[in-house]
Amino acid sequence: xxxxxxxxxxxxxxxxxxxxxxxxxxxxxxxxxxxxxxxxxxxxxxxxxxxxxxxxxxxxxxxxxxxxxxxxxxxxxxxx
Amino acid sequence: xxxxxxxxxxxxxxxxxxxxxxxxxxxxxxxxxxxxxxxxxxxxxxxxxxxxxxxxxxxxxxxxxxxxxxxxxxxxxxxxxxxxxxxxxxxxxxxxxxxxxxxxxxxxxxxxxxxxxxxxxxxxxxxxxxxxxxxxxxxxxxxxxxxxxxxxxxxxxxxxxxxxxxxxxxxxxxxxxxxxxxxxxxxxxxxxxxxxxxxxxxxxxxxxxxxxxxxxxxxxxxxxxxxxxxxxxxxxxxxxxxxxxxxxxxxxxxxxxxxxxxxxxxxxxxxxxxxxxxxxxxxxxxxxxxxxxxxxxxxxxxxxxxxxxxxxxxxxxxxxxxxxxxxxxxxxxxxxxxxxxxxxxxxxxxxxxxxxxxxxxxxxxxxxxxxxxxxxxxxxxxxxxxxxxxxxxxxxxxxxxxxxxxxxxxxxxxxxxxxxxxxxxxxxxxxxxxxxxxxxxxxxxxxxxxxxxxxxxxxxxxxxxxxxxxxxxxxxxxxxxxxxxxxxxxxxxxxxxxxxxxxxxxxxxxxxxxxxxxxxxxxxxxxxxxxxxxxxxxxxxxxxxxxxxxxxxxxxxxxxxxxxxxxxxxxxxxxxxxxxxxxxxxxxxxxxxxxxxxxxxxxxxxxxxxxxxxxxxxxxxxxxxxxxxxxxxxxxxxxx
Numbered sequence: 001x002x003x004x005x006x007x008x009x010x011x012x013x014x015x016x017x018x019x020x021x022x023x024x025x026x027x028x029x030x031x032x033x034x035x036x037x038x039x040x041x042x043x044x045x046x047x048x049x050x051x052x053x054x055x056x057x058x059x060x061x062x063x064x065x066x067x068x069x070x071x072x073x074x075x076x077x078x079x080x
Numbered sequence: 081x082x083x084x085x086x087x088x089x090x091x092x093x094x095x096x097x098x099x100x101x102x103x104x105x106x107x108x109x110x111x112x113x114x115x116x117x118x119x120x121x122x123x124x125x126x127x128x129x130x131x132x133x134x135x136x137x138x139x140x141x142x143x144x145x146x147x148x149x150x151x152x153x154x155x156x157x158x159x160x161x162x163x164x165x166x167x168x169x170x171x172x173x174x175x176x177x178x179x180x181x182x183x184x185x186x187x188x189x190x191x192x193x194x195x196x197x198x199x200x201x202x203x204x205x206x207x208x209x210x211x212x213x214x215x216x217x218x219x220x221x222x223x224x225x226x227x228x229x230x231x232x233x234x235x236x237x238x239x240x241x242x243x244x245x246x247x248x249x250x251x252x253x254x255x256x257x258x259x260x261x262x263x264x265x266x267x268x269x270x271x272x273x274x275x276x277x278x279x280x281x282x283x284x285x286x287x288x289x290x291x292x293x294x295x296x297x298x299x300x301x302x303x304x305x306x307x308x309x310x311x312x313x314x315x316x317x318x319x320x321x322x323x324x325x326x327x328x329x330x331x332x333x334x335x336x337x338x339x340x341x342x343x344x345x346x347x348x349x350x351x352x353x354x355x356x357x358x359x360x361x362x363x364x365x366x367x368x369x370x371x372x373x374x375x376x377x378x379x380x381x382x383x384x385x386x387x388x389x390x391x392x393x394x395x396x397x398x399x400x401x402x403x404x405x406x407x408x409x410x411x412x413x414x415x416x417x418x419x420x421x422x423x424x425x426x427x428x429x430x431x432x433x434x435x436x437x438x439x440x441x442x443x444x445x446x447x448x449x450x451x452x453x454x455x456x457x458x459x460x461x462x463x464x465x466x467x468x469x470x471x472x473x474x475x476x477x478x479x480x481x482x483x484x485x486x487x488x489x490x491x492x493x494x495x496x497x498x499x500x501x502x503x504x505x506x507x508x509x510x511x512x513x514x515x516x517x518x519x520x521x522x523x524x525x526x527x528x529x530x531x532x533x534x535x536x537x538x539x540x541x542x543x544x545x546x547x548x549x550x551x552x553x554x555x556x557x558x559x560x561x562x563x564x565x566x567x568x569x570x571x572x573x574x575x576x577x578x579x580x581x582x583x584x585x586x587x588x589x590x591x592x593x594x595x596x597x598x599x600x601x602x603x604x605x606x607x608x609x610x611x612x613x614x615x616x617x618x619x620x621x622x623x624x625x626x627x628x629x630x631x632x633x634x635x636x637x638x639x640x641x642x643x644x645x646x647x648x649x650x651x652x653x654x655x656x657x658x659x660x661x662x663x664x665x666x667x668x669x670x671x672x673x674x675x676x677x678x679x680x681x682x683x684x685x686x687x688x689x690x691x692x693x694x695x696x697x698x699x700x701x702x703x704x705x706x707x708x709x710x711x712x713x714x715x716x717x718x719x720x
Contacts, residue, residue, distance in 0.1 A: 028324065039321055039322070039323055040085075049316045049326070050312060053312070053330070060330065061145075061338075064146075065150065068339060
């Protein structure tokens with residue numbers, strides 16, 4: 001993350017990605033039966049779990065990164 | 081094959097989230113880990129074995145992706161090396177899985193389990209012990225920041241096979257892919273067999289290719305991503321992935337992997353090896369104790385009571401969870417202590433000791449490194465503190481210090497009978513009076529303090545704070561080996577907890593003031609010791625030897641350390657102090673320092689300490705502490 005990111009921006013990013021991540025997990029729960037049915041079919045339906053995994057890693061990964069940042073847990077740098 | 085997805089309860093969700101977090105934390109740090117607990121944990125919940133493996137691997141590749149991106153930001157990832165090894169690892173996974181299937185068909189499930197456990201024990205015993213030994217050597221080399229490329233890696237780097245050479249930034253050199261491909265293949269084979277390819281991939285990159293530990297563990301995440309993606313496609317094609325399980329684990333593991341990755345920016349490289357080695361040895365035990373169960377199931381050698389077999393399997397799983405917990409604890413501890421160290425370094429950045437030596441200003445007396453105005457002389461009246469009493473008063477006389485003589489009564493005897501306590505008190509008072517008289521005879525002002533307490537070190541620390549003490553003077557007990565490890569000593573506790581310098585005097589130590597030796601290692605702690613020694617040289621008209629230790633297996637450091645010694649000697653000479661330098665060679669820095677001091681007839685060794693406490697110290701010990709136990713003369717440990 002660039003050094004110019006302000007605290008407000010960090011809070012905004014954390015909330016944005018946190019809410020999106022929460023929504024994704026809610027959708028996974030809501031469409032549980034359909035998703036499991038597709039997963040079970042195999043074959044080209046392999047794309048379903050792969051696509052879900054990539055999407056979650058992108059959104060939830062961003063959220064967790066900003067989460068620790070917000071708590072002040074940052075990587076060591078010469079001017080931190 | 082018809083498989084059913086399990087119903088997920090809140091307890092199972094929470095358990096997977098937490099194990100996912102801990103596994104992610106360890107993976108973010110060493111590049112792998114967690115999988116060996118998650119698969120059996122899911123099977124315990126009733127998830128079919130193949131679905132547990134499939135769901136585990138499906139959480140692994142997005143986790144590795146996030147970890148690799150994070151660590152790439154810190155410049156720790158060699159993407160090219162990761163991809164080259166990852167692709168060959170994928171082939172290894174496929175062949176490893178086929179071997180597994182063949183063994184299962186021929187010898188049944190017990191045969192497969194026996195094969196897996198035996199591979200675990202053999203591979204982890206060899207690699208784990210080597211990694212731990214190396215971490216230990218790195219730590220005791222006196223420069224835990226530096227990693228040397230081993231002889232095998234140097235040899236592999238020197239071999240040039242036309243048409244196969246490829247440059248890797250992690251190595252900083254070209255290397256033949258004919259070496260990287262088999263290594264990747266072996267990583268994949270092991271991943272297919274024991275689910276933790278990183279246990280072979282990371283050590284292989286470090287010891288065979290010459291990749292630094294932090295880069296190897298980060299690059300392993302790229303390999304894990306490639307392997308995980310390939311494995312997920314394979315299992316998802318068969319319809320075996322329970323995406324709910326994978327995403328719950330991922331929810332926890334992404335919190336963990338971010339934290340583990342951040343942790344790598346605060347620690348020294350040897351800690352990666354410590355975590356990996358400790359995990360390997362604990363996992364080895366976990367798999368080792370179930371080997372008799374599988375042998376019995378195959379009717380080989382003996383039979384086993386079913387209860388004993390169940391107990392051994394349960395114990396094995398508990399040790400697996402314990403292994404992950406221990407790994408995570410070391411990572412968190414490393415992150416925490418590294419963070420605090422970083423804050424201290426930032427605070428001291430403008431007041432390096434070299435600067436203090438070069439620039440004598442009106443503020444120099446404010447420097448804590450050479451200030452010995454208030455001494456706390458700890459005595460129990462025994463023969464062990466006789467040397468401390470003698471040299472403490474001598475020191476105070478020369479440095480014009482004020483002495484606080486302290487005795488602690490009631491040590492370890494809360495229920496001490498009153499007459500016994502009274503007798504002890506009278507003896508302590510008499511001893512303090514004797515010290516006071518001895519001090520006044522040489523013109524040293526002295527106050528006596530008597531305290532009651534069970535923990536002597538806590539009483540000393542309280543007095544240290546009360547009187548803003550600059551130096552604590554104390555004796556040395558003769559404990560060593562197991563007794564020392566089990567009971568610790570007041571000296572050890574003071575080394576870890578006191579904020580001020582310590583002078584430890586053995587009972588038969590020679591009088592201080594003729595020959596001083598200061599040990600430096602290039603760190604700011606060594607600089608502080610040099611500054612303190614320089615100050616003491618203005619009090620005593622003594623000779624001063626500046627030494628540093630270079631281990632036999634790090635010849636490259638020799639010239640660098642010689643420069644360091646020469647620079648320190650020059651700075652001291654510029655300050656009007658007669659000093660000489662010496663680079664000592666030896667595998668054990670503490671023993672080398674103590675032996676040099678004895679050979680040169682030194683009466684005071686001055687050194688700094690990195691001030692490790694708790695887990696770090698338990699794992700690695702302290703060079704200063706070892707010098708104290710080995711030396712025949714007094715040791716001044718400079719702290720700030």
